[in-house]
Amino acid sequence: MLRSSLIILIAIAAAILPSEVSAAAAAMVDPATKISFDDSIGGLSLFGVGVRKKGPIKVYSVGMYSDSEAKDAMSSIPKSNKAYAISALRSSLKNASGTTFLLKMNFKVGAEKMAGAIAESVEPRTSDKAAVETLKKLIVDGIASKGAAVPGTKLQFDCSEAGVKVSVDGKEIGVAAGLCQAFCDVYLDEKAVSPALRDSCIENCCS
Template structure:
């Protein structure tokens, strides 16, 4: 690779990692963009004093759930089903073309398929609700899709309607924030970022003007 291009990539990597967007109560950093979508809001789902998961809402009502507390597959599934059921029932009563019980069963099967070992701390679940479909990815792996406009809208409503299970707000932006101790951006290629910026910047200038450091 051309030296100038390599040095430019290093500098861009350092600069782009300066400002990170995170959910402030958990310290979880959310990627932005994520799968070509921009982060809009973040929040945290709690049960009593326990912070169960941080959530990021992206364009096209895509939701990224980052588990901050380990939960069994059945328990996680039941919690989301309990939130879905009243919303889904209302939508099917008001012109939906599906059966609430059937759609909840499909959702349950999708969740259990994606969480064979439960939702341990650090697990990421991505729910897409655009286009009249509800899709699920677990840790970046596509699990499946349910074609149901009422179901997809009901899921989005869990986090966006007047009775949302948590409040979503614009994410906190911090310089050099770390992801809850699970990997920091203080170094790149094992070299402290500030030192790398200094050396790479000087080397790039030197290469442009013919002086190599």
């Protein structure tokens, strides 16, 4: 009797434990899609998460990561002054060692269409059109082997002085030089494609 009870308890624990571990690993969940993001990536801390919508369609969730110094710089900024907080956030990232945007697909989008949408957002924010074309090609090349950016696909953009490094599902594709600030502004300036991400960063990092 004791042995059978012990076996049942072990089975219950085995069934529960994975979900508990998964919940602990997810520091933030995008409320719009219920997609979760870990609290750090590549040594960078999670600032916030948000959804990218196209009309009523929730295309993907995005998490922004940057270094602890940039996050500390935001801790004294009052979230009540939103315009000032946005400006301070953009300024803090200029001095960061690196900033990463992790996109997790929620809706199926073809390789060309996905790459084109991102490139069209970056293009007005830079004068380097050749670099934008390079970025577009890297995204297409990364997604092409899958046929499309299906739900669950992860597109990672590591922004640094070297440019924007593109990775798809953990596989590095290449680097588009000179687009760091422009790519960050896609998500953080006054015309940000995901206001929810920008608001989340302010809510989580400001005082």
